[in-house]
Amino acid sequence: MxxxxxxxxxxxxxxxxxxxxxxxxxxxxxxxxxxxxxxxxxxxxxxxxxxxxxxxxxxxxxxxxxxxxxxxxxxxxxxxxxxxxxxxxxxxxxxxxxxxxxxxxxxxxxxxxxxxxxxxxxxxxxxxxxxxxxxxxxxxxxxxxxxxxxxxxxxxxxxxxxxxxxxxxxxxxxxxxxxxxxxxxxxxxxxxxxxxxxxxxxxxxxxxxxxxxxxxLRNRAFTVSGATADVEAFAKGKTVLHRETLGGLASAIVVGNPGADDRQLARSLRLELDNVPLQQLIVHLTSRKSYGKEAKA
CATH class of the missing domain: 3.40.50.300 (P-loop containing nucleotide triphosphate hydrolases)
Structure with a gap:
């Protein structure tokens, strides 16, 4: 090109x-x-x-x-x-x-x-x-x-x-x-x-x-949401860009493209996986915690 x-x-x-x-x-x-x-x-x-x-x-x-x-x-x-x-x-x-x-x-x-x-x-x-x-x-x-x-x-x-x-x-x-x-x-x-x-x-x-x-870029991360304890269990060992909690519910933006094992785990924990809106993804990637420096769950 x-x-x-x-x-x-x-x-x-x-x-x-x-x-x-x-x-x-x-x-x-x-x-x-x-x-x-x-x-x-x-x-x-x-x-x-x-x-x-x-x-x-x-x-x-x-x-x-x-x-x-x-x-x-x-x-x-x-x-x-x-x-x-x-x-x-x-x-x-x-x-x-x-x-x-x-x-x-x-x-x-x-x-x-x-x-x-x-x-x-x-x-x-x-x-x-x-x-x-x-x-x-x-x-x-x-x-x-x-x-x-x-x-x-x-x-x-x-x-x-x-x-x-x-x-x-x-x-x-x-x-x-x-x-x-x-x-x-x-x-x-x-x-x-x-x-x-x-x-x-x-x-x-x-x-x-x-x-x-x-x-x-859209495949760089995904959102997982559900019960707080289950979201934390799913995100363990993964790189998380952002977390939100409300009462007993939570959501997390996880780096990567979910594979078959991730989807199976999410189903077993009754969690929802979804795409991250592009604006939200870019906001978190350009935050002061730069990409690649987020804490492991």
Whole structure:
């Protein structure tokens, strides 16, 4: 598979703060990636370097096989929708879309116009008079209709209600199926997007903690629940990421993929085994008790 983004030992420091610390990974063409992590983990800094808005302190960065800095061949193939995109005060929604048609070679104006109707945007209203949700909708329209080979959304749905966010995910998947490209979603709403992510990169304290196919990541752990004593008996000798108790009941997140012996033991103890929601799994893997350092039960 062709790599759209190649990062090797990339570091970005601001005086005595290292925002991105010696990270290496590759982003392949034709996939939907989740770039995930806590606030301040280094995600935005990383995206700024990929889109040539910040220079690395050290390391190597290639986008479409070239350095992105002052390189219009590369930058014309990228659409970066930022969390708090700024617009000139006098710009209207229609002006933003006109600008996009000049910036993005693959811009689909008919699709953009349809999206404006779907998200009920007022084309003649000035951007500074839009609500937070409408501003996010304009970014979504620009990102989807750009049809850019590398499209990056950084928290693109602030201010949108659940129905509008769901609509965005549906439209993204539909258009991605018809017009394959590489999409990076940076978000804290992990469970909402987990069903559409094909690969997950988790940044924690400026470092890559997880770089894995989503299905593989889901198999990293499972939940066992039932009577407290039985859960403890099941978890004995296993690596446990998290425990919860309520009265005489308990649940535990256990590292690994349950095998036949585990399932037989769970049945004999009348325990339930289940998948761990992706967001919950990532939260525990990126907690201060880092993966691999949890106590044995």
């Amino acid at each position: 062709t790599a759209v983004v190649e990062v090797s030992r990339l570091t970005k420091s601001y005086r005595d703060v290292t925002a991105v610390d010696d990270v290496s990974f590759a982003i392949e063409a034709g996939k939907i990636y989740g770039l995930l992590g806590r606030n301040g983990a280094g995600k935005t800094t990383l995206m700024q370097m990929i889109t040539a808005q910040a220079f690395p302190t050290s390391g190597e960065l290639r986008v479409f096989g070239e350095s992105p800095f002052e390189n219009n061949r590369v930058l014309s193939r990228i659409c970066f929708i930022k969390e708090s995109q700024k617009y000139p005060d006098n710009y209207r929604v229609a002006d933003v879309l006109d600008l996009c048609s000049d910036l993005f070679p693959n811009w689909d104006r008919d699709f953009a116009d349809r999206l404006v109707e779907v998200f009920r945007l007022p084309p003649k209203r000035q951007m500074r008079k839009l609500s937070r949700g409408m501003l996010s909708s304009v970014g979504i329209v620009a990102g989807l209709a750009s049809r850019a080979p590398l499209t990056i959304f950084d928290e693109p749905y602030l201010g949108l209600d659940a129905a509008s966010r769901s609509l965005f995910y549906e439209l993204l998947v539909e258009d991605y199926a018809e017009h394959p490209r590489t999409v990076i979603l940076s978000t804290h709403l992990i469970d909402e997007v987990s069903r559409i992510l094909e690969h997950v990169i988790v940044i924690n304290d400026g470092r890559v903690l997880i770089d894995e196919e989503t299905d593989s």
